[in-house]
Amino acid sequence: MNTTTRANEFISLLKGLRAVRQFADKPLPADAVRDIYDVIRWSGNASNRQAFQVLWVEDRATLRRLADLKGYAKHLAGAAAGAVILSLLDSDELNAFDEGRIAERIMLAAHVHGIGSSIGWLRDEARREAARILGLGPERLVRTTVSLGYPAEGALRGGRRKPVEDLVKRYR
Ligand SMILES: Cc1cc2nc3c(=O)[nH]c(=O)nc-3n(C[C@H](O)[C@H](O)[C@H](O)COP(=O)(O)O)c2cc1C
Numbered sequence: 001m002n003t004t005t006r007a008n009e010f011i012s013l014l015k016g017l018r019a020v021r022q023f024a025d026k027p028l029p030a031d032a033v034r035d036i037y038d039v040i041r042w043s044g045n046a047s048n049r050q051a052f053q054v055l056w057v058e059d060r061a062t063l064r065r066l067a068d069l070k071g072y073a074k075h076l077a078g079a080a081a082g083a084v085i086l087s088l089l090d091s092d093e094l095n096a097f098d099e100g101r102i103a104e105r106i107m108l109a110a111h112v113h114g115i116g117s118s119i120g121w122l123r124d125e126a127r128r129e130a131a132r133i134l135g136l137g138p139e140r141l142v143r144t145t146v147s148l149g150y151p152a153e154g155a156l157r158g159g160r161r162k163p164v165e166d167l168v169k170r171y172r
Pocket residue numbers: 017018019020021071072073075100118119120121122157158159160
């Protein structure tokens with residue numbers, strides 16, 4: 001494949017990434033999961049401290065308990081897997097940044113395998129409650145999750161976007 005074809009294919013994958021929140025009842029294949037783990041490993045992170053962990057949850061009861069918590073992660077309930085991103089630096093700003101990078105990479109790695117995903121955020125006291133459900137220490141918080149699964153029929157909707165001129169401006 002030549003460079004232009006590869007670039008076109010990759011750009012089209014990037015532009016085609018949409019949040020998927022309804023999932024088919026179908027497990028994820030082991031090779032796709034392995035790829036996602038490896039992409040997590042190679043994700044860029046603050047100062048390359050690698051002070052993060054991702055808990056990979058497939059247990060339906062646990063996914064449902066997390067989905068029931070206060071926040072915007074209800075889609076975990078029907079996901080084939082949930083990635084719970086724990087960032088362990090003492091700066092919340094850096095943690096939030098790392099979580100965003102890792103979440104996006106998980107979504108992209110899933111997307112190239114035809115697997116849909118969505119970020120989900122937990123709110124307020126649900127962040128400590130999630131840590132408790134997952135058996136983590138009392139000092140832990142869980143803010144960012146990614147729900148993953150093959151898209152259910154009609155699940156590929158996705159929001160519209162403003163014109164590029166509104167979002168990217170050439171500085172003169
Ligand atoms: C920081 C951040 C937090 C997000 N939190 C949630 C969330 O809690 N629940 C959810 O369903 N989607 C969440 N999303 C996904 C966005 O809603 C989604 O990217 C946006 O609606 C665009 O969707 P589209 O790419 O499918 O058009 C989050 C995205 C980001 C970047």
